Amino acid sequence: MTADVTIKVIVPVVETDRLILREPRESDFETVAAFAASDRTAFIGGKQNRYEAWRGHLAGIGHWIARGYGFWMVEDKASGKPAGRLGFIYHAGWSEPELGWHIYDGFEGRGYAFEGAMAARQTGARRFGLDGVISHIDHANLRSRKLAERMGATIEREAVLLETPVLIYRHPKVLA
Template sequence: MKITVDIPVIETEDLILRGYDEADFEAFAAFGTSDRAAYVGGPHTRWDSWRAFMAGIGHWALRGYGMWMIEHRATGSVAGRVGMILNDGWDEPELGWHIYDGFEGKGYAYQAALAARDHAARHFGLDGVISYIDATNTRSLRLADRLGAKHERDGTVVGTPCQVWRHPRVARSASQPAEA
């Protein structure tokens, strides 16, 4: 018996944000076991990467939202993950992103985060969310700024110091004016 989880597909110019496939695990584990995972509690063992991969699927089943796998449209390669996380110990839902080796510096993180944030606000009611960012993670700090997020406060996540960045509200009712 196979349990299925309904994960919406979002398409951008260069990317497809989609659910998990077991074939994605190799790229996921390559990121998780590398030094590049330092800002998300890594590097991890392959076994811990497997557990995190499975937790990503479970998050969708439990919360009805989660992180999408990012597929590079032109190559079909897995380029990272993006989406909403509300793990035990989090203050509130977070917009998070991980871009895999070889896909950085091309605007894909921006494209994916913008699409995920918009979808989460309009379809999941997750609007004006936060991102937890390590103060030394200059690439993520620049991306948060580019996304219009503002440093709200210093905080901790799972006992680790971080900055908390607040994203602008996306969804507006017909009576709310657009932000200038």
């Protein structure tokens, strides 16, 4: 005998002045694949082919199901286009959840990473109990380091993540 199973996940929609943080959709894949094939992935594992990008996109959706939180797609309200991804990730073998971000080509330099990551951090603390999280940042990723520092995060220690030396930035607690 077999039984049908329903898998449900609630991805809260978070709005800021200029952004909508929403669930990842299959229709986002072409934008995700373009980012994955670009040099902009240098600090997050490097370029991926379409198959690897598809697996990563599905893993992002699955993260919401498995953990109850994950990466939102960042949608630019003005254009309605995906402008990046950000949120929380906690892979097997990691010490704790991470707040991460990446903004797509054509949307950088507008403060979207700061605006979206601050909204995600608030939502993570209040809705998911993810307060005072970390960000793994490559030593050479100066833009992400500046963003973390602008958000009030400070270097806690050095570590190795996926065979790459990184700095662990600790974010301040929201609910302190």
